[in-house]
Amino acid sequence: MDPPMTATITRRHVVLFPFPAHGHLPGILAVARLIRRAFPTEAVTITLVCTERNVPALRASSIDDSIDDIHPLPFAPSDHGLPADNESTSTLQVAQFITLFEAFESLEPAFDAFIAALLAREQGAGGGSGGVCVVADPTVAWTVDVARRRGCAHALYLCCGAFGTAILHALWRNMPALPFGPDGLLRLPEHPEVVLHRSQLSSTFLDADGAERWTAYQHRRMRHAYRTDAVIINTVEDLDPTGLSMVRRALGDVVPVFPVGPLVRDSDETTTTTHDVLGWLDTQRPASVLYISFGSQNALRPKQMAALADALESTGRPFVWAVRAAGAGEPPYVEWTGFEERARAQNRGLVLRGWAPQVSILAHGSTGGFLSHCGWNSVLESLTRGVPILGWPVSAEQFYNATMLEEVWGVCVEVARGNQLDSPAVESSKLGQAVEAVMGDATSIRRRVLEVQELLKGAWAEDGGSSTAALQGFFKAMRLVSTTTTTTLSI
Template structure:
C-alpha cells in the first residue's frame, strides 16, 4: 500500500509586535509556496488570540500553550513585550523557557500521528528568542529552523557581544571603545553603542545567564532564516555564517514587510489627508517604534529643533521615559503650545499611540524617517524609498545604523541612546537637527546622492523576490527543499 505524505509547519514567534509581524509574513509566504501544508502558529492564549485576529485572510491553525503569567513574576495578563518596559523583557524570556515541556508534548502528539500509510513531515520554525525549541525538534526527529527577525549585521554584532559577556574587552586606554575579534569588520565600538546591560560584570546576571543558555541552541538548528536580502547585507550575512562555523546553512528570505494596513480610523485618515496638502518629499516622519521612547529633555529639545527648522513633520508621540509609555500624553512634555502652533501653521501633526506607518512611508509627501532603526522600520522605510535619520535606542539598533550609514550611505545618525539625558540632549541640539535634515532631505548635491542610493537599495529589496531568480525567492526554495517540505 502506498504511503501518503503530509507536511506540517509549526511557527513559534516570540511575543513582540515586530516578531509577530515577521512570522505572519513567513506564514503568507509558506501558504503561497505550500498550499496543501498545514501551518500552525503556537504561542500562549492571549498571543494566539492576537495572531488569529491579525491573520484572518490566511488559512492557519493555532495552538495555545498553557501559561500563567503570575507564576513567573509577571503582571496578570502579561504575555507579550507590549505589557513590559524594556528592562523587564528578561522576565518574559525566562518565562517562555518554561513552555518547553508543553511544546514538547504538542510536537510529540504531531509526530505520533504517523501510521504505516500516512507520514507527517514536521518542521518547526522558531524565533531566535525561543531557540530552545531546537532541542524539542531533535528529540522527535523534526526539522528545525531559527528565524532572525533582525538584520544580519546587527545580529552578528549582538551575538558577539553576548558571547563575550561578562567582561567585554574594553580598551585599556580608557577611551570608551572595544573591539571584538569575532567581528573584525566592525572596528571599534563605543560605549555609547552598548546597552547598559553590557556593563554588568556578574556572570550570574539574569540576562547574561539567559543568553548563555540560548546561544548554544542556535548552533543545534538545521537552518537559519534571516529577514534580509543577500545583495543588501553581504557583509552581515558572511559574519552570521562565520559565527555559526559554516555548519548551519543561512538563508536570507527578506524583505518581510507587513502588508499595507487597512484602517478606517478617522485620526489615521486625517494624517493622510494632511500629507496630501504637503509638497512631495518634504515631510519628516518621526517614530521610535511601538515600545520605545526618549527622555523628557530629549523630547523637549527635539520639538524645539523641529520648530526652529520649520520643516513639516508627523510625529508619533508617546510619554517619555519615567512614565507609562501606554498612558496619556501630557502637553507639559513639549514646549508650551507647540502642537497648537504646528497645526495653525500647517507645519506638523502629532499622532498619539498607533499610526499607519506603512501608509505614511508610502505617501509621496514623506521625505525622511527619524527612526530608532528597529529592523522592521528600516525595511519599511527603504522599501518605500525613504532615507533614514537614525536615533538608535537599544539592542542591535546601534549596529543597524552603522551598516546603513557606512555600507550604503542611506542613513545619518542624529543621536544615540536614551539612558543619559544630559549627554543625549547635547546630541540633538537644534543646529545639529537642522544640519542632519538638510543632509537627508535638503536640495543639495549631498542629499540628492543619498536619495539615489536609497533608490538603489529600494530596487535591490524589490528584486529579491522577482519571479526570474530573485535571491530571496531562490533561498526560500532551497530551504524548503533542505527540510523536506518541497
C-alpha cells in the same frame, strides 16, 4: 512569460512559534504566507503556537488565510513574577523583558506534548515521522530540544538584519570579558574589523557582569541556536553581505543561512483609531514631510523630546511625529509650551499619540524622510518605499543598523544615540542641520535610496532573485519536498 515556479512536497505540518513582541510577529507571518503561496492547504498545514492570552490579539491582527490553526499553550504569568494578564512585551517595561524570556522557557513541556500529539496524528494520516517542521523565533530557541527529541526539522527565523544580529551575538558570547579601551572603544574578538563605541551599547550590556540573568539566558539561547537545521533571516544577500558572512562564521559555517527578505507589511494593521494624517499629507508638497517614530518599545527622555521639538521649529520643515504612549513607570508625554498648537495652526505638523499608520505614511508621496530608531522592520519599510533615514538608535542592534546604513549604503544620517539619562546630550541645532542634510537638496542620499530600493525589489525576481533562490533552499532544508504543486512566489 516564464512558467511559474514549481514546488513539490508530501504532506507536511509546519509549526510556527513567534515571540509575542510587536517587531517579531510580522516577519514570521510573512514566512507563513511564503509557505502558503508555495504549497496548498492539502499539502501543508500551518499552525501558529502562542500562549492562551495572546490568541484573541493574534486573531484580531493581520493573520490571514495562511494560518490554518492557532494552538494555545497554557501559561500563568503570575507564576513567574509577571502581571497576571501579561503574556507579551506590549505593556511591560524593558527591565521586565528578561523575566518574560525566562518564563517562556517553562513552556517546553507543553510544547513537547503538542508536537508529540501532532506527530501521532500525522503518522496516522501517512505523514511519517518527518512530517512536522518547527520554525521558531530565537527567543524560544529551546524548541530545538523538542525537535531533536521528536525527529522534526527545525529552523530559526531572525527578524533583525544580519550585521546587527552578528554583533549582538558576539557581544553576548564574550560577556563579560569585553574591556573598553581608554578611548571608549571596544573591539570584538571574532570580528576585529568591527569597532564599537561605548555609546553604541545598551545599558543591558554595560551592566552585565557575566553572573546576571541576561548573560545566563543569552548563553543558553546560543547553545540551542547552534543545533538548529537552518536559519532564515529577514535581509537580502546583496544588502547585507558582511553581516551574513559574520552570521555564517558564528554558526561554524555548518548551519545553512537563508536570507529571504525583505519581508515587510503591505499595509497597516486594522485599528479602530483613526487619524487625519493621510488627508493632511495630501496637502503637502512631494517629499517634503519628515516622519518621526521610535517604534513600539522606545520613548525618548523629556529633554531629548524638547530638543527635537526645537529642531523641528528651527527648520520649519513639515512633520508627522508618532509619539509612543508611555508605559508603566515611564515619563509621560512632554507637553511643550505651545509647540503642537503652533504646528497645527501653521499647518506645519502633526503629533500623533500612540498608534500611527506607518506603512501608509512611508508610502505617501509627501513623505521625504524618516527619523527612526533604526529597528530593522522600520528600516526595511522605509527603504522599500524609497524613503531616506535619519538614524536615532536607542537600543539593541539599532546602533549597528544605523552604522551599516550610513557607512556602507549612504542611505542614512545618524543624528543622535540613546534614550537613557546617561546618553550623550542632544543639541537641537545639530539635529536641525541633520534634518536639512536629508530633507534639503540631498540628491546623493536620495539617489542611493532609490538604488537600494531597486536592489530589494530585485531580490524577489522569479528568475535569479537571491531571496527567491534562498527560499527554495530553505524548503529543501526543511524537507518540504516530493509530490506536486505549482505556484508563483512573490512578496
